[in-house]
């Protein structure tokens with residue numbers, strides 16, 4: 001990790017607000033390399049939006065942009081997401 005990158009725990013509050021379940025223990029499968037990893041272990045980059053990247057191949061898993069009233073989520077880098085319900 002470097003000064004610009006955080007781990008998935010950095011977006012735990014935002015993800016829990018959106019999905020209404022604990023997300024850091026959810027397991028996602030990367031559509032780029034097929035690796036499965038807990039959301040808490042992904043790499044998080046913040047800029048104009050938030051980008052979650054695969055810690056194995058750097059594929060952009062999820063892109064999130066918010067304003068005061070809405071959130072846009074692009075999940076095209078995630079093959080599957082496994083949640084505890």
Ligand SMILES: [Zn+2]
Pocket residue numbers: 030031032033034035054055056057058059
């Ligand atoms: Zn990957």
